[in-house]
Amino acid sequence: MTQLRSKLSWKRCTTAGAVLASAASLCAPTASAQSQAAAAGDGPNYVALGDSYASGAGLTGRTDAECDRTSNSYPSVLSKTSAGKNRTFKDVTCSGATTRSIWNYQGSKPPQANALTRNTKLVTLTLGGNDVGFTEVLGTCVRLALTRPSENSPCKAYYTAGGKDVLGERINTMEGRIRGVLTDIRRRSPDAKVIVVGYPSVFPDSGIGCKEVPFAQGDFAFLRDMTKKLNRALERRAKAGDRAVRYADTYTPTIGHDMCAPGDRRMIESLNPSPNTLAAHPNWVGQFVMATAAYAEIVKP
Numbered sequence: 001m002t003q004l005r006s007k008l009s010w011k012r013c014t015t016a017g018a019v020l021a022s023a024a025s026l027c028a029p030t031a032s033a034q035s036q037a038a039a040a041g042d043g044p045n046y047v048a049l050g051d052s053y054a055s056g057a058g059l060t061g062r063t064d065a066e067c068d069r070t071s072n073s074y075p076s077v078l079s080k081t082s083a084g085k086n087r088t089f090k091d092v093t094c095s096g097a098t099t100r101s102i103w104n105y106q107g108s109k110p111p112q113a114n115a116l117t118r119n120t121k122l123v124t125l126t127l128g129g130n131d132v133g134f135t136e137v138l139g140t141c142v143r144l145a146l147t148r149p150s151e152n153s154p155c156k157a158y159y160t161a162g163g164k165d166v167l168g169e170r171i172n173t174m175e176g177r178i179r180g181v182l183t184d185i186r187r188r189s190p191d192a193k194v195i196v197v198g199y200p201s202v203f204p205d206s207g208i209g210c211k212e213v214p215f216a217q218g219d220f221a222f223l224r225d226m227t228k229k230l231n232r233a234l235e236r237r238a239k240a241g242d243r244a245v246r247y248a249d250t251y252t253p254t255i256g257h258d259m260c261a262p263g264d265r266r267m268i269e270s271l272n273p274s275p276n277t278l279a280a281h282p283n284w285v286g287q288f289v290m291a292t293a294a295y296a297e298i299v300k301p
Helices: 002-019 019-028 034-040 074-079 134-147 154-159 166-188 216-239 283-298
Strands: 048-052 060-063 088-093 124-125 193-197 243-250
Touching: 034 074, 048 074, 074 088, 074 124, 074 283, 124 166, 124 283, 134 154, 134 216, 154 216, 166 193, 166 216, 193 216, 193 283, 216 243
Parallel strands: 048 088, 048 124, 124 193, 193 243
Antiparallel strands: none
């Protein structure tokens, strides 16, 4: 089993390293179970918060069925690297989570903030996409592409009808809620380094779509812009706080590896995903690259 894990770790490092050279740093020795237990104190040292992009939804190695949480998520990858050395790990990420999930039950799952203690020294957070209505937006864009085939950007027209910017307003509301989330994290865990991990390049950065994904051609640019606005809001909140809060850019290293990329280069799955993946979500290579981006911020002095 140990040899198998070593081979798998090496395969991940070499494969993802071909995409992102700095990934090699993620393959540093991990802490032993004994040293992790010794560091536990009165609570976990590393707490992972967030939604399906943080839970590794759809991947193999499921550890929680209700939350679609897996051992191939970027927080799980981080917990096994030098960034997780001497840290106990508590993963409370959950598919479908919104900012409300930080303070309220999600199904049978208690508020994610309950995992935070004064002993927590590292927190990663990927959240906000469900506040904006990510799944709803994708479904709407597909439906409108089918029912309004003569229009170039029916989804954009729908969400900006009457001069309103519905998604822009949702992003503004989400940004205020993320401010509250970060304030509460700092209150509960004042000594923690907090890494706000942004969303990857789900849609082609060029704005040019592909036949495999059934959106109207003009809506690819619309959805790309929505993702960028969301990430800019998250980055603003991270940089508005003290130096203990940082932003990890996962968008830039995944450009060209979006849902329209060829299968062997794809880090984000299409709406017709490969086995053991989830539509419009990172595959295991995408999760590894997200871990790399977060790791770079964790180890900065």
